[in-house]
Amino acid sequence: MNSKQTRLHILDKAKDLGREAKTGVSLHCHTEHSKEMLDFVPHYAAKIPIVSYFWEKECLSYFGRKGKEPDFSTGYWSPPLTGNEVYRLEKEQINGMNLEAVVSITDHDCIDANLQVGEQNNHAQAPISMEWTVPFEYAYLHVGVHNLPPERTVEITEQLLDYTFSEESPNNEKLREVFALLDEIPEVLIVLNHPLWDIEIVGQQRHDDLLEHFLHEHGKWIHAFEINGFRSWSENKAVIELAESLNMPIVTGGDRHCGKANTVLNLTNAKTFAEFAEEIRVDRRSEVVLMPEYRQPLHSRQLASIVEILKHYPEFPEGRRRWFDRVHFDTGDGFGVQPLSAHWKGGGPKWLRRAVWLCGILGHKSMRPAFRLAMKREDRVPRQATTGRRRSTVIGEPLTTNVH
Numbered sequence: 533m534n535s536k537q538t539r540l541h542i543l544d545k546a547k548d549l550g551r552e553a554k555t556g557v558s559l560h561c562h563t564e565h566s567k568e569m570l571d572f573v574p575h576y577a578a579k580i581p582i583v584s585y586f587w588e589k590e591c592l593s594y595f596g597r598k599g600k601e602p603d604f605s606t607g608y609w610s611p612p613l614t615g616n617e618v619y620r621l622e623k624e625q626i627n628g629m630n631l632e633a634v635v636s637i638t639d640h641d642c643i644d645a646n647l648q649v650g651e652q653n654n655h656a657q658a659p660i661s662m663e664w665t666v667p668f669e670y671a672y673l674h675v676g677v678h679n680l681p682p683e684r685t686v687e688i689t690e691q692l693l694d695y696t697f698s699e700e701s702p703n704n705e706k707l708r709e710v711f712a713l714l715d716e717i718p719e720v721l722i723v724l725n726h727p728l729w730d731i732e733i734v735g736q737q738r739h740d741d742l743l744e745h746f747l748h749e750h751g752k753w754i755h756a757f758e759i760n761g762f763r764s765w766s767e768n769k770a771v772i773e774l775a776e777s778l779n780m781p782i783v784t785g786g787d788r789h790c791g792k793a794n795t796v797l798n799l800t801n802a803k804t805f806a807e808f809a810e811e812i813r814v815d816r817r818s819e820v821v822l823m824p825e826y827r828q829p830l831h832s833r834q835l836a837s838i839v840e841i842l843k844h845y846p847e848f849p850e851g852r853r854r855w856f857d858r859v860h861f862d863t864g865d866g867f868g869v870q871p872l873s874a875h876w877k878g879g880g881p882k883w884l885r886r887a888v889w890l891c892g893i894l895g896h897k898s899m900r901p902a903f904r905l906a907m908k909r910e911d912r913v914p915r916q917a918t919t920g921r922r923r924s925t926v927i928g929e930p931l932t933t934n935v936h
Contacts, residue, residue, distance in 0.1 A: 538772065538775075538781065538782050538817070538818050538819070538820060539817075539818070539819045539820070540772075540819075540820055540821075540822070541799070541819070541820070541821045541822065542822045542827075542913060542914065542915070543821060543822060543823055543824050544824055544827065544915055545824055546628070546629070546824065547629065548629060548630045549629045549630060549631055549799065549821070550629070550630030550631060552799055552819075553631060553799035553800055553801055553819065554631065554632060554800070554801045554802075554803070555626075555631055555632045555633070555634055555799070555800050555801065555802055555803065555808070556625075556626035556629060556631040556632070556633055556634070556797050556798070556799060556821075557634045557635075557636070557783075557797065557798035557799075557800055557805070557808055558622040558625075558626060558633070558634070558635045558636065558786060558793070558794050558797055558798075559636045559638070559676065559678065559723070559758075559783060559784060559785045559786070559794075559798065560636070560638050560663065560676060560725065560758065560760070560761075560784075560785030560786055560787050560788075560794070561618050561619075561622060561635065561636070561637045561638060561786060561788050561794065562611045562618075562637075562638070562639055562640070562663075562787070562788065562789045563611060563613055563614060563615045563617075563618050563637060563639055563645040564610050564611055564612065564613060564614055564615075564645070564852070564858075565610070565615065565639045565642045565644040565645045566610060566611055566639035566640045566642065566645075566663075566789070567608040567609075567610060567640055567641070567642070568608055568609050568610065568611070568640065568789070569604075569605070569607075569608055570604040570605075570607035570608055570609060570859070570861065571604045571605050571733075572604075572733065573604050574587075574591075574602075574604060583887045583890075586881075586883035586884075586887070590881065590883070598864055600864075603862070604861070606861075606862045606869055607859070607860055607861035607862065607869065608859075608860055608869075609841070609858055609859040609860070610858050610860075611789040611790060611841070611858075612790065612791070612840065612841065612843070612845060612848070612852070612858065613790070613791060614645070614648075615637055615644075615645030615646065615648045615649045616648065616649055616652070618635075618637060618645070618788070619635050619637065619649045619653065619658060621791070621792075621793050622635040622793050622794060623635055624793070625793035625794070626797065631799075632657075632803070633657065634656075634657050634658075634659075634802075634804070634805050634808065635657070635658055636658075636659050636661045636676075636678045636679070636805065637649065637658075637661060638661045638662050638663040638676050638677075638678070638785075639662055639663065640662070640663050640665060641662060641663070641664060641665055641692075641693055641696055642662060643660055643661070643662050643680070643685065643689055646658070646659070646660040646661060646662070647660070647685075650682070655679075655682055655805075656803075656804035656805060656806065657804070657805070659678055659679035659680070659805040660679065660680045660682060660685050661676065661677060661678040661679060661680065662676075662677055662689070662692075663675070663676055663677075663725060664676075664677045664692050664696065665696045666695075666696070666707070667695075667696065667698075667702040668702050668707070668742065668745075668746050669702060669742055669745060669746075670734065670738075670742070671732035671734050671738075671739070671742055672732060673724065673725075673727075673742075673743070673746060674724075674725040674726065674731065675722060675723065675724060675725065675754075676721070676722070676723035676724075676725050676758065676785060677692065677714060677720065677721075677722060678720065678721040678722075678723065678805065678809070679719050679720050679721055679805045679806065679809060680717075680720065681717060681719065681720075684717075688713070688714070691710055691713065692710060695707065695710055704749050704750075707749075707750060708749075708750065708753075711750055711753035712753070714753070715753050718806075718809070718810070718813070719805070719806035719809050719810075720809065721755055721756070721783075721805075721808075721809040721812055721813065722753060722754055722755045722756075723754070723755065723756050723757070723758050723783055723785065724754045724756075724757050724758065725758045725760065725785055725787075726758060726760040726763055726767075726771075726785070726787070727743055727757050727758070727771055727774070728740075728743070728763075728767050728770055728771055728774070729760070729763060729767065747778070751778070754780070755781070755809075755812055755813045756775075756780065756781045756782055756783045756812050756818065757771050757774065757775045757780055757781075757782050757783075758771070758782065758783055758784065758785040759771050759772060759782055759783075759784055759785070759796060759820065760784075760785050760786075760787050760796070761784070761785065761786035761787050761788065761794050761795040761796040761826060762786075762787045762788075762795075762830070762833070762834065762837075763787075763830075764830050764911045765910070765911050765912065765913045766908070766910040766911050769910075779816075780816075781812050781816045781817060781818045782818055782820065783798055783812060783818055783820070784796035784797055784798050784820045784821070789837060789841065790837045790840035790841060791840050792825070792836075792837070792840075794823075795822070795823045795825040795826035795833075796820065796821065796822055796823065796826060797820065797821045797823065798818060798819065798820055798821070799819040799820070799821055800819065822913060826913060827913045828900060828904075829900060829903035829904050829906070829907050830907075830911065831903050831906075832895070832897075832899060832900045832903035832904075835891055835894045835895035835899075836895040836896075836897070837895075838891050838895060839891060839892050839895040839896075841855060841858075842855040842888050842891065842892075843855070851871070851873075854873060854879070855888075856871065856872035856873045856876050856879060856880060857871050857872075857873045858871070859871065859872045860872070863875060
């Protein structure tokens with residue numbers, strides 16, 4: 533696909549891309565320092581066959597013991613890999629395509645992994661970045677803030693997190709001040725991550741309304757929209773169309789949480805992240821790659837990731853080896869948020885252990901043909917450049933754009 537802002541490569545097999553560009557840029561990676569929220573658990577547990585039956589029984593039992601529903605808003609889980617392991621895997625994939633590597637790790641509201649990776653690597657190739665949670669009106673959005681200047685990192689990070697965790701209601705004036713601070717640093721790249729995903733689970737229409745209001749108030753500070761390696765092709769295609777309608781470039785974001793490298797990458801002739809940011813911000817052009825793995829059924833890839841999240845890692849330090857060491861929750865016993873392993877010596881209820889086993893079966897690569905048969909037609913990634921037309925009503929009046 534070629535458009536005003538974006539050139540898109542769709543790969544059906546591994547390829548030497550050294551003739552296409554000098555550098556591969558991997559954006560949006562998560563490490564063990566990323567606190568991933570658990571508030572999605574009730575929503576999805578109620579939809580999974582078999583699991584939903586046991587889930588309902590467990591919730592009723594919890595209510596009988598505690599007199600209230602379990603509160604997942606205070607819990608979180610963390611991905612298994614360290615920052616250095618994530619950086620190494622991303623770099624190896626990019627180098628394997630005959631490209632120099634730039635890797636931007638973006639943990640949720642945290643830069644600890646970046647600082648660790650930066651001890652052994654140049655910040656020009658391993659920038660200090662994070663996925664910033666931005667409260668807005670009745671929900672929130674995720675913004676990739678890439679390449680903070682090392683000498684100002686602590687100061688700027690504190691301002692971002694002060695806004696995120698403020699007890700005051702979201703304030704557009706304060707948010708504009710923070711965005712303006714970031715925007716005035718030329719080497720910083722501000723990306724609206726997975727813009728069409730109803731990650732807050734407020735309902736798609738309410739999310740679309742929220743996105744429209746957000747872009748009306750703060751769109752001038754956003755440098756690019758993200759197409760995401762763990763979102764469907766139909767959704768990413770709609771993001772591309774929306775970006776085109778707003779004359780906005782796109783970048784990729786793999787959103788990897790486990791042991792597999794990102795399935796989407798950016799290509800550039802820039803040598804540093806600062807030069808890459810200038811291409812996006814000033815030249816407003818982008819070249820992106822969908823790796824062969826992105827063509828695999830999304831639900832199959834998601835389950836494979838869940839298998840890695842729930843995997844036992846005997847080589848890890850004590851307290852990080854089992855999945856229930858890496859999931860934290862407040863059971864209401866007065867001790868606050870603790871690892872589930874503090875309560876489950878044997879791995880939790882029998883039904884939950886069986887559900888984990890079932891995820892392992894469904895996430896195996898041998899199940900991919902079944903998932904491929906179940907894929908919606910609009911989510912099948914095209915093998916080559918084709919031309920189509922699609923309508924979008926996300927922002928303002930319906931619009932029609934060309935997609936290749």
